[in-house]
Amino acid sequence: MRCEMNGHLLERIKKLKAERNAVILAHNYQPGEIQDLADFTGDSLGLSIKAAQTDAEVIVFCGVQFMAETAAILSPEKIVLLPDKNAGCPLADMVTAEQLRQLKQKHPDALVVCYVNSSAEVKAESDYCCTSANAVEVVESLPIDKKIIFVPDQHLGQFVIEKTGRNLVLWPGYCASHVVITEEDIKRVKAKYPDAIVMAHPECTEPVKQLSDQILSTGQMLRYVEKSTAKRFIVATETGMIYALKKQNPEAEFIAASDRAICPNMKMISLEKIVWSLEDMQYKVAIADEIRIKAKKALDRMVEVLPAK
Ligand code: 13P
Secondary structure, three states, X not given: OHXXXXXXXXXXXXXXXXXXXXXXXXXXXXXXXXXXXXOEEEOHHHHHHHHHHOOOOEEEEEOOHHHHHHHHHHOOOOEEEOOOOOOOOOOHHHOOHHHHHHHHHHOOOOEEEEEOOOOHHHHHOOOXXXXXXXXXXXXXXXXXXXXXXXXXEHHHHHHXXXXXXXXXXXXXXXXXXXXXXOXXXXXXXXXXXXXXXXEEOOOOOHHHHHOOXXXXXXXXXXXXXXXXOOOEEEEEOOOHHHHHHHHHOOOXXXXXXXXXXXXXXXXXXXXXXXXXXXXXXXXXXXXXXXHHHHHHHHHHHHHHOOOOO
């Protein structure tokens, strides 16, 4: 019954997409059926680049608010739709533009690097933006004698400190779906599958990352597994990633480090909501020019600096 229903919804989406000249972008954490119907899937960096390059008139962003905002900032002439307006990012909400302004006052000589998981207003207050795929390279591209404020994810910030040797001023933000993965989870799963390679997202806590073999963005995980000869991987990130990995590598085995690592906001998007989104052209994500122009400067740098792997 559900299968028949999905078939009907997929047909409807296909038709509406053609009528609206729309493209569907989906993050690697999206439910499998949405990853399957998307024109492009990827990590935050890959999707931002696609959003900037597409010649479609409408972008349906299957992800969370800051991702749709990023697409709207990079492609202001396009209509960007987020199928559920409540699909936010609690990490992005952990620092406000006002809090960042206060921090900048305390460190007036510092440059500001914000993680893409932040609001458009925070990006407008920042000098550079980065994703987890290129945070190290973005920081390395900055003058060595410059003090750097890094917001809002403390764990990605800590990873950048370790990789670059730079002393960043961190903000105490975190992703609830990643910090739920514990050191004990990794030890337990590793004990069961000692031959498996552990891949962790940089938003994981430091003890989890220390127990991992590879620290990678979601897009980097896909590229790593594609080249690897290993057959079994422990995945320390949001569990939607397992679907993307399995689809690309059907013969390999992927084990979630924790079944609790679920982002409820990512799962708010559904086939029905994509249909409604294209029918009613909602929810439009538009950023006021004053914020957009400033935020774009930080984002342009983000899409220019390519990751080493
Ligand atoms: P990636 O850019 O690695 O896909 O991560 C996105 C994200 O929001 C992680 O929580």
